Each structure stands twice: as structure tokens, then as C-alpha cells.
Amino acid sequence: MSGAPEVLREYGQPGAAPVIQGRHTYGSITDKIADLALERRSGRSFWLALGVTSVLAVVFAVSLIYLLVVGTGIWGLNNTVDWGFMITSYVWWIAIGNSGTFISAFLVLLRQRWRSSINRFAEAMTIFAVAMAGLLPIMHLGRPWFAYWLAPYPGKMNLWPQWRSPLEWDFFANTVYLILSILFWYLGLLPDLATLRDRARHRWQQLTYGLLALGWRGDARHWHHYESAYRLLAGLGAPLVISVHSVVSIDFAFSNLPGWHSTIFPPYFIGGALYSGLAMALTITIPIRAIFKLQDFITPRHLANLAKLMLACSFVLTYTYMTEMFTAFYSADKFEIATALDRLTGPYAWTYWLTIFCNVVLPQSIWFRRVRASPVALLIITVIINVGMWTERFMLIVTTLHRTFLPSSWHSFVPTFWDWSTLIGSLGSFVLLFLLFARFFPVISMAEMRRLNVRVSGVDR
Amino acid sequence: MDRREFMKLMSAALALAAGGCAHPPLEPIVPYVDGRDEGATQGDPLYFATALTQGGYAQGVLARSDRGRPTKIEGNPQHPASLGASSPIEQGRILELWDPKRSHAVLHDGEIASWDELMTLLSLRLERLRPSGGAGLRLLTLSSSSLTEGSVMDAALARYPQARRHRYEPINQDNVHEGARLAFGRWLEPVYHFDRALTILSLEADFLGCMPGRVRYARDYIQLRRPDAKSPMSRLYVVECMPSLTGAAADSRLASPSSRIGDLAAELAERLASGGKTSSAWLETAATDLQSHRGRSLVLAGEGQPPEVHALAHRMNDMLGNIGRTVDFIQPPIEVRELAGDSLAALVADMHAGRVDTLLILGGNPVYDAPADLEFDRALERVPASIHFGLLVDETAGRCAWHVPAAHELETWGDAKAFDGTLTIRQPLIAPLYGGKSALELLGLLTGQLGFTSHDLVHATWLARFGQERFDERWREALRGGVVPHTATPFEAAEHLGKAGAPAAQPPTPGAPPIAAGETLEIVFRPDPYLWDGRYAQVAWLQELPRPLTDLTWDNAALMSPTLAARLGVRNEQIVELELGGRTVEAPVWIVAGHADGAVTLPLGWGRTAAGEVGSAHGANAYALRTSKAPWFARGLRVTPTARERTLASVHDHHRMLGRDIVRSATVAAYRAKPDFARKEADLAPPPTLYPDYSYPGHAWGMSIDLTSCIGCSACTIACQAENNIPTVGKEQVLMGREMHWIRVDRYDEGPVTAPRSAFQPVPCMQCEHAPCETVCPVEASVHDTEGINVQVYNRCVGTRFCANNCPYKVRRFNFLRYAEDTPSLDAMRNPDVTVRMRGVMEKCNYCLQRIVRARIVADRENRDLHDGEVLTACQAVCPTRAIVFGDLNDPHSQVRIAKSSPRNYALLGDLDTRPRTTYLARIVNTTEEEPG
Amino acid sequence: MSDGGRQPGCYGLMAEFGGSQEILEAVRASRGAGYRRIEAYTPFPVDGLAEALELRKSPIPLLTLIGGILGVAVGWFIQWYSAVIDYPINSGGRPLNSWPAFVPTIIELGILGACLCAFGGALLLSGLPRLRHPVFDTPGFERVSCDRFFLCIRSDDPLFDRERTHAWLAALSPLRVASTPIHPGEPA
């Protein structure tokens, strides 16, 4: 079967950038990607990034240790606003993870083969983001060491979880999501780990990668089952990701609070999740592409495709913002209207308008081809969108909580040093994990790139 | 933290760790419920009737003792000043007892000395004074109504005829006594009968907040404020400067600088005497109303008003035929030989003149709270031997040569009179924790009866009074009930009083025309409702209890009206310099809606410098401006704004209802016309639900809170705090919004900001049947029990805080830090029936579950049902006006069922279909105006 | 040369190819020649290879379905049993058997069961993990994970004959043909 005609069928956009640049063979793809992990000849930019993120990871660790020693009171929370930065970050992280799954799973199902170049990124992003999303709510508990009480197990207390709580659903959704993400990622990684094992220069590399590769030998039977399982995991991941973020939104919508108690929340959150995840994928891809010189495999076409998807999500979000306001005023419920007005004009109104600017106004620049073609412009935009999406969650949480039904108990939320340090620390730790991953594992699926290469270029060598 | 069971077992060992050696008093004490037997001391708590005094007036209490450890104060139902209720201060005094910062040792010039050393030195000194008859020996005491103290003092003065006894009390009844003298020629005290008065005019008399007998007065007052009863509702007029509890309760309130109130009183008296017209419509209405209720009306003046105003009030009552009906006069329960202010002034003059050789300060803190113009501290330097006796090493202790640790009132024997003269023999609950002495023991030195305990002396007093016959029986009876029967001071017969003398014809107060721009202002000193004159500054519960009408904790402030603040160009929390007669004090501004323009109120009792870690360095010291000539208000205040700020910890920032039907109120007329005005859709029939209702076949606990009766005194908040081991969190945490009170008293203002009408609303957990908190808890920490209580299982809680978010009433409280665990020194004080919550768990009101469980166990042991009233929640028990009723909703005859059958019954935020078990009775006011709001 | 028998000391013969089309053709040819125990090793999934090898349809979808059903069943049972039977507790006045509220957890557990079965099934059916395997001893086999494609005719193929099979493979014009040994004492 020759590759070229299929390429034209799939990417029949005249003038579009190719998905692989340059003339590559199986060997050159392998050399390029595997050597990143095995040789580790890293540039200054890498070490600089590693240094900065390591410091932030230490900040994160210190913040969490201080939290465990002193208590939840180190944050700016109070008896009126019981959730703050941590839950904001939690929703933000899980959203980013969701989009990673979207890129890897949905695009598999939709046979978007250009995803091959970025799916490993996206999956790693998912895992690290979901790990953060798992860690933060546990740390947010008053007594994190009892988090296992959310799991059903036959214990000395004869007690079970309270199944009606969305937090319980959340516990299951996130756990399952993390497990599935890791399995999906690991399954895809197996052939590449075998490559590293077979090309390892050092004995320890050989042993480590060899152990992780589980003895993968590229048997046609392996590939046969592998492809079946991979497709099924993608198929399971797709509804899972929808359910996970629906459940996250129900953490809020299940309540009776004006501003949260709304049926638009699941699609609202899913749209937002895709949006912020795509932005984060770009935010990560663009510098990594530059640091590791992966321009051949991650081409302007990938960046443009992601940017266009992001623009589409921005419209989904714009729609939900409008619906939210419309519903509030149309409800004629005085509490709903008060919350809506508070968002528009209250003490935290700046978060609302910042959200609108970052998530609605700014992305309109993606309409311009020059913006789409410029990695730097895209990087700036996506970073701002990430900020905007974080602000949106903060706005949703804090503006709802700080003024609820009884004016007597209204109280503001003011973040403390530790709120900020935990937030920034978690960001740094995420990037650090990502850098380490990029350093020790193939950042692009070599097996998939080989297949993509033969299809795109027809070079069967 | 030590384990509770261990504490139960080893209370003695533990109290030792708390800093002293705790054991029961040596002499037999008598529990409130008879049938005491030795075995029971190891088990259930016992209650002992005793009394706590303030300003010399006794407030009868029942003190709970858990295996010898006093843990809670309840009111004494048999005591006339209590009738079962108490004020926040009495609740806080249990913490005063256990305060680890109490003085532990005799000090000489700041160094630890011994009691024997002091005795030796004093004896020598007294020996030397003996020949001169004790010239140069002075005693300074607080006001006292104790028979024993009086007789011991008399005995001492008999041995030292040249010695003198002085009395000082910063918040005293001098004006009351002097006012009576102006009117009747004698020092007398009025006793009011609010349960008979249909029209009441208060001339800055805060009879609900700070008068002796206030707890009883609140109960009496509310007797005629029951809209569902057949009787007519009384109407209360208040004219005052700073809004007080009484002002907030008023049906018609006039804000006026304190100095103007005398003029108003004179004008009103004139109007009542000779008819004619008054200058203001308000006075006119009040006058008409008073006149139409002759014999059933009442005019009273507050202790801050000059004697002339009191005399005017008596005269008006006389004219209205109220004397003998709504007001009676008695000999002052406290010993009045001279006015407190004069007495101190005389002492200080002698001290300055070097005529004082040995000064015994038997209580009180004059270095801190004496009038600034007397310069007590400088005078003290001229006294060769000064001995301070007190609970704390306070400001005065630091300036005296000697300090003797005092025993707490719960540690000593004594006796005292209530506001109406009823006598109580005080019995101790525990032997002195820190080796403190009673004043009586110290006085033994003067009488030459060294070695006698307070018990011996009190016993002797009563042996003389009761006589030998049936003494033991009467003694035990008096101790058990907490009152000596039939000892109320008889009322002065009207014919003996004579006509209330008319004071001078001209306006009796210094002329105080309305304030014009640019003129100096007036400063008003009021007692802090909880710290009083400052003596309770070390009690963290009282520091953290939000002040009614300012909502401030941990600080006082220069309180002023919005208009004045605007005129001065100052904002909340901006520090201003207050200058009066060359003395200055800095205080942050706090704007109070309804405060009189032209005056600034600075509450007394703040700015302590030596009141332990808890009490020191909070607020501004008003005594620095207070002089003996103008102890309550003074003109000539200059306010200079500074650029600095002091953050004030207010617990509520918003006081408007914004059109939400939170407190539902109406006038009597509107209520009579439409009795179910408060009922909205959700109150008439529960909103439809998909779920079948749960059945509660046994008990179904419920609560009703009458907003008509609630006077906002916050006694419920602090009683709950004491009952449920609720920690205080400190100013920083209050500022962050983390106060822990399980029942808070919300205040909502309606009407113009210059003259708002305030309504109080106590908000505990509503115990919703459809509890929004429960369904969101992932670990079954917040669940319902079979009797409908929304329980919080602390040990199961992981602290997601979703429950608190989802609570529409925001009554859940989270232990953000180790609030309770960090005060192990208070472990011995804690209620052993209530789990001390750890860091990271949620807590909230549970209808005093421990009391229900205890009562249920007792009933089950006896194989019977609980009867109505057997379980009282702590908030219900303490409430002076019985606004809170708790009981079984399944019992058709229960008080709570009856209360809830009122057409005024409504559920807070009932539209949410939370089905709260706690509901409110709408607020009814007796205004002549249109329906408020 | 018995059916299913294996030549002692020899796993099979390996032909090494440089491209995916070549090995596809070689597999098809070998199947055509009657070889049945053929294995193919490739650096990426080659389209059509499974069909050429006439591999059975993968049972993993079925396994996944079973896993999903099991997950759902466990999810439903544990919630119903704990909330209704084992420790019934009144939470917010909701019925004990609040089945609509149980659905999200049931879904998640269904997905968990399915994904564990899919992943576990893939490993199990592939015989992984297996760190040692005779084919690793084939000379040059380390490039199978890079750019080489191997066709193996196992020694237990009924038609296997060291010389004739070697000749057959050589005729397919591979880069080379090598023998894969089995070390004594090790399972094949």
C-alpha cells in the first residue's frame, strides 16, 4: 500500500503546511527522538528551565509540608468562603488533563492522524495535570491523612462512603481517570520503551527501559492486541473525560447556591476544559518544540490546528457566559440576580471582566493567519488564556461563596502568601515533571511517527 | 491533649498541671439538687447554687461541677435577679476562674514572696499603727453588699478607729443614689416593675444591658411584649446617645447627646406638670403616651445621667402615679456610706498629702480605672506600704509594694445581695486553684482573727443571723437553693417617701445647646457590655463576643454617627486623636448608625496594659480622658484625624436585608389585622419534593426563636461557647472570618442610616430535615440521627468543607487551625460531655446533643419517657427573655409545639425547602409609625 | 519433524527486511508456501500484517465488555449494599436507595473495569511481561524496534526444515537470514 495518495486524501488542503517536515526514514526518526532521551545533550535553556522549576517544586513541597504541620488555616479561607485557590487550581488542572485526553483519545477516534506528533505530549500533560488535580483536593482537606475514607473498604468502623455526594463521584471519576490515563499512556509508550532498551548505551538504561518495556518485541501479535486495546482505551477515555468534567461541574451545580446551582454547568465546564487544555498544550508544545528542536515533527500545521480548535472552544465558552447571565436575570430569583450583579459589579468584578477579556476578546486574534503562524504570538495568547481560565474558576467559586443568602455572613476572601506559593509551586512542579518526562522518555511516539512517515512521505525505509 | 477519660479519672492530677492544686473545698458544700451521695461524685455532674457579684450586686447562679471541676455557669431559677437566666458576663466568669494567667504568688516589689512574710511585715506595721488608732491606715474596696464583709470591716475599724474605709467602683450607682437623695432626701435605689409598665421612657437607662438586675428586668419587660397573649403590648421610648440593647429594643428611639437628655427630661417634666407644648414631636408623643397610662407607665434614668435627671424621673413617676406601682424604692443593697466617687477622691487627696501610711487595695484596679484627674498612680507613690489584692498582677499590682493573689468568687465563701436585696450565701465550687486568699482572710489581720477562713467568717455571720435553732437546716437550705428565703429588702412605703422633691427650676444640667459646626464635641463613656469596667479583659470569650450594635471584637473604638464621621472627614478604622481637657487618647473610628450626632462614645474597659496575654493591648483606654467631675460625659472634645489605621475585627459587615425576608416584622396593629403576615408560600405547605418524607417516630427535636423577645444580648452565644467547648480564635482569625460561635446573633438595620430600626436574629444550625450539608458530605460525617438532629461526627470528618459552602445559613464552623488543641491549660474547664474538636474538622450546633443523650439515658434507666422541658439547650437556658424554646415536635403539648403554632411562625429561607427544625416567630414592634421596612 | 515438535536448540529462522511492504509480501508468500507457524516482528504496526498472518480477531473487545459489566455490577452492588443493607443512614432526608445518585459512580466503575480488562487483556494475550525471549538472541534483532522487520518461521512449523526453510527465506531477498537459538533449559 503506498502512502502518498492517502496523504492527499487526508490532508487535502492545498497550501497547508505538512505534518512532517524534511525527509525522514525510520532510522532518522528513531535517532532524533530516542537520542533526546538517551544522550541527554541538553542546551542551556533546558537547564535553566529545570533550575527554575526545581526551585518552584521546592516551594511547593515546603508549602505542603507547612500546610500539613499548621493546617488549612494558612490559606485565606474562612467560614464563608470555604473553597479558594486550591479548588480553583484543582478545576483548572483537571480541565487541562481533560484536554490532553481529548487530543489523544478523541482524535484517535476521529482518525486525525496529525495527532501522532502531539499525542504523547498531550497524554503526559494529562497525567501530570490529573496528578496535580488529585493532589490538591486531598491537600485541601482538613485532615488529608484520612482521604482514604472516601474509598469503600471493609474497615473496623463499618462505615462506608456517602454515595450521594458529588465529591464521592469526583473521587471515583478522578481515580478512574488517572488510572485510565496512565494505562493509555503506558500502553502507547511500550514500543518506544523497547526502542530505548534496544538502543541503550548504558547498562542501567538497558535494565530500566528493559524492565519498563516488559519484554516488548514488536511481534505482529503484540501489535494486533495493542491496536485493539489502544483503540478501546481511547474509546473509553472519551466518555470518561466527559463524565469526569461533568462531575467536577456537579461539585458546584449540586449545591443550592446561586451562581452554582445551574444545569448549564456540565457543558460549560467541558467547553472550558477543552479550551484551557488546548491552550496549555500549546503553551507546553511551543517551548519544548524549540528546546528539543522538534520542528520537523511538530510543524506550524499542528500549531495552527490547535489554535483553530481553541478558537472554536472560545465560542462555546462565550455562549455559556451569555447563557449564565441570561438565566440569572430571566429566573427572576432575587438571589440569582444578586449573584449575577455581584459578578458584574461587585468587589470581585475585575475577575469577571478579566475572564471575559482573556477568554472571549483576546482569542479573536486567532482569526488572523499571521497570528496562527507565529509560535511566539500563540504562546503569549495561550498563556493569557490559561490565566483567564484560572480567573474564571476563581470568579465562579469566590463570587458565589462570598455573598450567599444571608448578608450577615458575607465575607471576603483574601489570598495569603501560602495560597500563592502553593499555586505557583504546583505550576512549577507540573513543568518540572514535564521536563523530566521529556528528558527520560520519548516526547513523540516513535512507532506512530514511523507509520505516519511512511504514509505521508511513502519512504518505507 | 490529655484524654478525656483520663481527665475524668485524674482531675486532681490534671488541675495540677493547669498550674495549681485543685481539690474540692474543705468545708461541705450543698448541691442544688438534694440527695448528694459520695458515689455520684465520680459520675455525673452536680450543680451548686451560689452567686457572682459585680458592683456589689449578686447574680444567682448554678455552677456545674464535673468531679470537682467547675465547668459551666447556669442561672439560678430561684434567684430573683436570674430566674434561671444569666448575662454573658456570668458565663464568662468560668473562664476567668481557669485563666492560667491568674496571679499565682504573693509578690513583693515584683519578686515572689510568701504569705507569711507579708503577714509578718503587716503585723509589725499594724502594731506600730495601733497606738495612733490606725491613723494612716486606709482600705480601698469595691462596692459590696456582703453582710460578712461589712461586719468584718466594722470589726477592723473598731480596732483601728482612725483608719478609714474607702469605696470605689468605676461604673457605680452614685448618680442613682444621689438622684434619690435629691428627690427624697435619702440614698435609695429604685426597683422597677417592667411587667406592669405599659409605657416606658428610658432616659439613657440601659436596663436590658447594664443595670443591676438587668437579667430580671429583661424577663419582666418581655412579659408585656408577647403579641400572642391577650394582654396589651407595652411601648418603650428611649432617648440615648450610643445605641444600646435597650435602644435597639425601643419602639421609638431618639438619638441625643447625653448632655442634652437632662434638658429633655426637664422639658418633659414641665409638660407633665403644667401641660402646654414641648419643643419636639417626639417628646409630645411620649408625654401623651405617659399621661394616658398613669400608674402603668415608667420613667427611668441611666447611671450615666446626672442626679438631677434621676430626680426628675422620680418626680415624673410621682406625677404619673407610678411610685408603688411600676417603681419602688429600697435601701441600697450595697453599702453606701458615701458616694464612690467622693470616697476615692478623699482617699487620693490624703495620699497626695502624705496622710496615708498603709493602703490595702482589696479588689479593683484604681491605677487603671481611677479618674484621670486624680492621678492615682502618682498618689500611690507617696504611700509607704501599699498592698494590692486581686486575681491578676494588673496595673495596680505593678505599682504596689505588695500583691496578694485573690481567690475567685467560685473559690471562696461569702454572701451578697441581689438588686432587690435578696441575700445569697456564696459557696465555693473548688479550693483556690492558685493558692489565692479571700478578702475576708486578709481582713482577719486587722481584726486580729488571723487564721479564720472565709467559711468560718460567713458561718459566724449567719449563725448570728439565723440563731442556733435549726441553724444547720436553714444553712443547708440557703446553700442548696442559692437564696436565703424572704430576704428581699422591703419597699419603702410611699408615705415615708413623701413627694418627690422638685429639683431646681432652671435646667438642671450644664447648658448644652445643639451642636453647631465648628464647635467642640461631646465625649460619652459607657461600660463595655462584656468587659464592663475592664475587669474581664483577660476573659477571651468576652473579648471575642461581638458587641451588640457595633459587632466589634477584641477592640473598642471611637463610636460616632455617620453624619459626624462625614463632617470630620474620617472613615472606619482611621485612628483619631481624642483630646479632652489636655489629655489625649488615640482610637480608631467606628461608625455606628443611630448614634447621636455631635458626640463620640468611647467604651470603658479597654486599653489594659497588664491583663495577661489575652487582655492587654486591646483598644483605647477611655479612663485616660475620664475625670471625677465628668465621669460619664463631657463637652469640649476635640477630634483630630491621623493618617494611621487600626484594623478592627467586626464579625458582620453587612446589616441590610436587601429585600430578602430574613427578619419578618410588623407593628402590633398590622399583626392583629393580618396575623399570618409572616407566612410565605413555603411556610404554608412544604414545597413539593420527589422524595418520600422520613418518619421520626420517637422524638423529633425542634426549636422556636421568638424575634419579638430577642433583645440581642448574646448570652446564648457565650453560653453555647461554654457548653460546647468552643474555642476562641483571636483577633487575627476573627479578621479572617473564622470566629467559631455556633449561635451567632445577626443584626439587621432598617430605615434611615441616621435612625435605623435594628432587629436581632440568633442563628444556630437550623437542623434542616432536607439538610443541604449532609448530601454533599462524602464520608457520612454530617448525617441525620433518628430524632432529626443534623449531627456532625467530628471523628469522621475529613474536612472537605463542602457542607459549609452548601449551608444557606452559614452556621458551620471549621477548625482551620489547632484552636482548641492549643490551649491544654483549659482542658480542666471543658465540658467532658463534648468532644474537643481537632484541627481540620467541621463543627456546628447540634441542639446540645450531649444534654439530650444524658437526659435520655436517665429516662431510659428509669424506663420512662422524656418529658417536656427536661432537656434545655444551653442557649435556651441562658436566655433572659425566653426567646428560645426547644423541645419535642412530636409531643402535642410541648412548649415548642405551642410556640410553632403561632401564626408568626416562619422558616428562614424556607423557599429552599431545607425544612428547618428551627423556625422563627416574626418580630412585632409596638410603634405608632407605619409598618417598618 | 513431528507436528508441533520443535527442533532442539533452535527457535526458528529469521529473515530480516528493511521495509514494511517487503515483510508484508514475504509473509504473504510464506503463508502461500504453506508455512503456518510464522511470526513477524516490526517497529510499528504494519497495516495488513495481521490479515496476512491470518491472526484471529482480537478477543480484547469482548474482554473489555465483560470488564465493563463487572465494574457496573460491583459499583451498583457495593452502593446498594452499603447504603441500604449494611449501615442505613439518613443523609439529608434522601431515600436510602438513592439510585439516581449512584449512577455516576457506577459509570466510573464500569469504565474502570473495562479499561483494566482492555489493558490487562492486551498484556496477557501478548504474553507480556516476559523479559527473556529466544528471539532476542537473533543477531541484529535489536533493530526491530527501530527500522528492521523480521520474519520468523518457527522450528515447530510442520514444514520446517533447516535447509529448505533457510533457502526459502533467502529467496525472499531479505537483508539476511539468521537462526534463532534456544538455550538449553529455557522454555520456548
Added chain:
Amino acid sequence: MQVFSPGTVLALKLGALGALAVIVASLFLWRRYIELQPAIGDPVAQVVPFSHKHHAGDDGIACRYCHSSVGRAAFAGIPPLSTCMTCHSQLFKTAHVLAPLRTAFAGGRPLQWSRVNELPDFVYFDHSIHIAKGIGCSSCHGEVDRMPLTERQAPLSMQWCLACHRNPESQLRPQSQIFNMRWKPPANQRELGQRLRLLYHLHSTDVLTACSTCHH
């Protein structure tokens, strides 16, 4: 080329097994370590080696002679030293083991006994109601009169408490048997228990297993 030699594979397999064993063992040890109480069946050393066997078993002193409040209060009661001294001012006046008792009594200080049955602070157990409703001493404390040094007999875990609260019939005794250390459920205990449950007016199982029954 094989990456893993047979030896390496074996080592890895053994290593995995070993790691599993270590994890299981440390979990087990950790649970032992966090246990508040002395182990079941471990006699607890006391400052005075008080023997229930001697006092209650041999001498036949009734439980309530010392634990006087057991029927009237939550706490069964530890006797004041004066109770000990009723006899020991006459008997064993000079015995060495009783020296701490005499010293403490003379000094007016309590003896520091070590707890045998410890409940967490957040659990409220009331002896009197259990006695009143037909639960005998030995149901929880075992045959104390056969213990030279007292030891814990029951796990006192929530599960253990619940087992009885869910099915009190299995343990209910007639009032005459409360202090009988040898009481064993008779063959017809089910039927007897149901009758006693009615007689004692026990609350429903819902009430008995409500959180608020033991936690507040």
C-alpha cells in the same frame, strides 16, 4: 542479545515478592503501633499489682463495692483509696507491694492506675445504661474475677460495638445475671433476648446505631 539474564529475572521476581512482603509487614506493624490500647489478653502492669482474681474471685468482694457508680453514672468508678484502706489498714499492713498505696493515702494523693480499657475521646460510653438494659460486666470485660492482673478482653472497635448495637438480643441478660462472671448465652438466647428487649424497652436498632448515640 538478551538484556536480562535468567539470574536477573529471578532476582527481579524475588525482589518484587520481597517488596510486597515488606509493604504488608510495615502496614501490619503500623496498625499495631497506632493502636491506643494494650493488646487484648496482655495483662497491664499497675503501680500496685491489684488482682481482681484475689479480690473478686477468691474473696468474693462484689463488683459494686469498688465500682460503686457503675449503675448510676457513665463512669463505673475507681474507688477512692479510703475504700482500699477499709481492709488494708488491717490486712497486709506492711506488705511491700502495698507501699505505694500507703504512701499515696498518707499524702492525700490518688494512685496513678494504668488504663486497661481505653476509648477514644470522641466516644461516649455510659456504664449505667448498659447495666440498666441488661448487659453484664463480663460481656465486655470478660471473666475479670479470674484475672490476676486485669487485661483487655474486647477489641472496643466501632465494629465490635456495632455488632451488639445491631443485635443486642444476643447479649441481653436478666437483671439477676448482670454481675455473673460465668454467664454464657443459653441455648434459647434468641428467644430470651427478644423477650428481654421488650421488657427493657430497648430503642430500635436505628436509634442504637445512630451516630449521635455514641458521638457528641
